[in-house]
Amino acid sequence: MISLNKIKTYEYITALVAAFPLLGQKGSVYVIIIWSIYSLFIAIKLKSFRPDRKDIIDILILSSLYLAYTISYFFATDKHEVGKLLERALPFLLFPIFMIINKYLINEKTRMLTMRVFSFSCIVLCLYVWTVIFSQGIEKVFKSDDYYNPVIRNIFSDTTGMHLPYLGMLFVFAALLFLYDLLSVKGKSFIFYIIRLLSIVFLLFSVAAFMARMALFIFVIVGIFFCLKKIRSAKQLIGIGIIGIIIVGSVLMLPSSQRRINESLSAKYELPHAGQSSEEVNFRYGVYHCVKEILSEYWLTGVGVDNVQKKLDECYSSYTYRNSDDYMHTTYNSHNQYFDIMLKYGIVGLILFVISLLWGVKTKDTVYQGFLIVIFIALLSENVFSRQAGIVFFTFFNTLFFVTTRRHKKGLE
Template sequence: MGTTYDFSRNAMLKKIGLSLGKKPLVFFISAVLVTLPLGYATNSVALILFVLYSILSAKKDNMSFNFALLLPLLLYGLMAISLVWSIDSKETLKALGKEAALLFIPLAFCFNKHFIKMGLNAILKNYSVGMCLFGFYYIGRAIIRYSETNNPDVFFYHELATPAVNAIYLSALFSIPLFYFLAVKRKAFWDFATIAYLLVFIFLLSSKTVIIIDVLLIVIYLLFYSPMPKKAKMVSGAVLVVLIAVLGYFGKIKERLVVEYEPNITTVVKKTDEGVINNLSIKDAWSKPEFSENDYFNGTAFRVYQVRIFKEMLTEDPMIFTGYGLNASLKKIQEKGIENGVYQGDGLNKGYNTQNFHNQYIETFADLGVFGFLLLIVLLLLNFKNAIKGKDFVHIAFAILMIALLLTESFLWRQRGIVFFTMFYCLFNALVPKISEKEKI
């Protein structure tokens, strides 16, 4: 029976022009990662093809499983079970489709882990080159828009990113290629040029969290991982400092930092055509009894406000062990927004009460309870532990970036974010035995 199945499966693959082995798997995984900046439909098709090929090409000798691959499956299982007690079953059911990567990607890795292990470096290279090409597209698009509008804002933040993906998510997608080229042992001129290009592009995207983490990781690499002589490290460090200072001064970073911290120093009131806008401080966001339609939350103040309402939810509802259900906490956020009088939005702008927690740790606790929160913590810590143990800088950078980014974004509650995280998590943590030195960069 097994021989007959293998024969028919091989015949099916040959019929569509594919064969068993490393190269097709490298292609399909690379396709899933490279299509992340595109629309969800394109990325979903690439993901389905990867999973189908993994099933069709699976061999008993290549199948294996480990604890690291079990954790995403357990997290998805808890998401599915939360449908039973969800306060918004329609939203939970809808979200389960977006989160399906947590189920299918680890299973696909179990089928062909050996071939995937052999192709890790090729996958990272393909993805990094693909993102560099996307960067040229975004910059070219910005140049065309600038020629039409004469507005320099098109080169920064969400204006630089397409409507399909916001600047923060795009910054995360471009950070892995930055670390990949940074970790190349014998760098040529083009490697250094690509590092500078990616760093400039990430600065243009103006995500404060990602920029801070990326700069810290570059410093860590220069201090502890770079094979360069001491003088070369000092020169590289000096160039990095100058580049950061220039990009920070002339870009939108300085402007965004002022917007974030000015309300905490002095009262900021702005007059617009719609009326007077009051920029809230962190203290206001945490303790102000009621808000008005004219109260403006900057990024930090808004996240403090969301921590505040989560604290209120914990005291008001019996949801510590179960949560409200996957993606169902948004219903409670909306209720809290109406209760507190925050801006409700209009036809053009989103209201504060329609946005999620912007913190994956709080989001997971609110939706899945303490057990979901603990599962997420174990998953992230295991990823970090394996990164340190493996001494792979790209893996270390990925682990630190995710731990930090989840503090300011509900990254895993978005299809693009969960595919990005799960794919790289499985690539790095499913590799047993460890890759040899010859297979490294």
Template sequence: MSVSYFWSIDKHETLKAIPKGITLLLLPLVFMKVQISKTEKEKLLKYYSFSMVLIVVFFLLRAVIRYLVSQDTRNFFYHGESDDDYGLVPNLLNAIHVSVFVALAFFYFFTKEMKSKIDIALSLLLAGFIILLSSKNIILVVVVLILVYFLYYSKASHKMRLRNLIIFGGIIVIGLSLGKIKQRFQEEFRNNAPNSISPNVSATLENGVHNISIYEAWNNEKFSPNDYFPGTALRVYQARMFLELLKEESIFFKGFGLNASEIKLLEKEKKYNLHNGYGRFNFHNQYIQNFAEIGVVGFLLLVIMLFQTLKKAINNKDFMHFSFAVLMISLFLTESFLCRQRGVVFFTLLFCIFNSISPKESINIEAKL
């Protein structure tokens, strides 16, 4: 990332971005010298999870107070929009990122073998908060991970697989029927499903704003300032722009430089006549972001890191580690998580903690298994 400064097409932006990513270098250097035990890892996860409980309580109290003042139910869901800051968490904090932070804490309490009433209550509190944050991707991943836990990791998994599958299938149905969550899923499917496979069905028109479908995002030669890109359509459009840039520019090996791709996305915004501002969105996909900015080497390094941590989690039968790996793999498909300093710190620190159990203890774990 730092070396990309020398060929960056926007050296100023690359230089600004390097300090945000310095954790990717410093924390691994620390963990090369300091190895933690399994017991220490459990303590760290415990402190982290209880800290997240305090943060969740704070934002719920904040939402209640703001609702009493404004009588606006938006205070209980997702994050604020750019024109106002109504939302369960502030716009700049990002509901999807917070969902990931809370999800890991949820699994700490949810997967404890000996659960107290407090553990159960905190699990329900964190699960409810994730639902209120309304991130479709994270909700689905959490549900899938719960299923995996009951089917393959819990002590009773072999005896109750069918029953648990039925129960959690029902939970999915109930979850998707809840007001705001149902609305977010319905909006995504309504805006994208009709045109996702056929160009002959017109997209939804609301208040003069044209909701772009997946098909249109991938195929339209021109857009208009009245076009609105729902979440999935925006990500499809950004993937399309990346493939175009990959063909047009010599970025396969080196990329544009760290944080330097915005110039090219702004050029695409003008070319396709998008509403002013869409060109300032990053790729919303960490794999593509790495490839576009630091080339195929950066892309492969990220994939290798994720594959390595997932493999180690499976080999050690460590569900918390497995949850972290799956959450990161899925999050990177829809977010450029490592473009934010909090994303870099979260990913690097947890990656190092999960992969730094001392060799002696690793041998003991393998012997027990």
């Protein structure tokens, strides 16, 4: 038998992993290592390291992308490149293995604590960034912010150490968790609702300030989904209306938001070429053109894990646009995770990848459903699994929700 204190410790360490936005890249790596070692220790103590057939299938499906990378390593020409990918993608293997073999210790209480730690860490991180902005003079920061000197975006990125589309995704998911609380919990005090409402507004205002457009779109879509599922009273409807006004007002009034909207509206669908200034270049259009060119030839088999960027760079070299941010000076990936998988493994690889994402989709758990919508939309505009923040966010919460949902379904709570 294992003591109650050790079980509690496991619960707290699991929740601590969810503080990865605040811990930063190095801090989250250390915590995941500690969590993995303790998970193994718990599994040995409970003798739960022999998963049944269903558990093995679940582990294989949830970690299938990592297994695909492992197989690719043996066929790759550039093994160093694939090796780096394997190191970065290790959470795809660790979380499914250890959460599933310790599934009897991961319950609804663990899940609730974990979501609160994540939401709180996002709020603290956001507060810290605004402290930096105020220390530099908020009026000065907003006045000096322009296309060639996006001060606000740079402060958020440099202070958090995170690529802004990923930061926006994390902040928006935290805001969605607060929204779910507002819509679900009954009989709480007025202060309870005000704190959550202010938290949502604060996070969304911040996302609007550094204008992660897809993140705001995700909030609208999943927010509507939550409302259709949970809204029951006029008070809730008023709260949602306030949030909607704040989003629209922030997007329309903040200079950084206005600039990004204007960029989108004025974007020309033409390939990058000489004579264009930086703000005239539609970089994504250039990227997607090359993706299309490569897939037109390799749609069935892909080009291999270690050849994707090489093939893209070969295509980019035909563009005559030259500047410090051109395709020769900056590495531009496919900016779409589905494209990235298809470039690596072809159409069959893409189908298997989508199946792995949908493995827990039959759940009736509204939060899990909302999380999957967040991921499916986010993958459309970013290679979410090319950076540690995206990998940890997806693998940790996807496995946590999957395990707790299966426990509930089997009546194990």
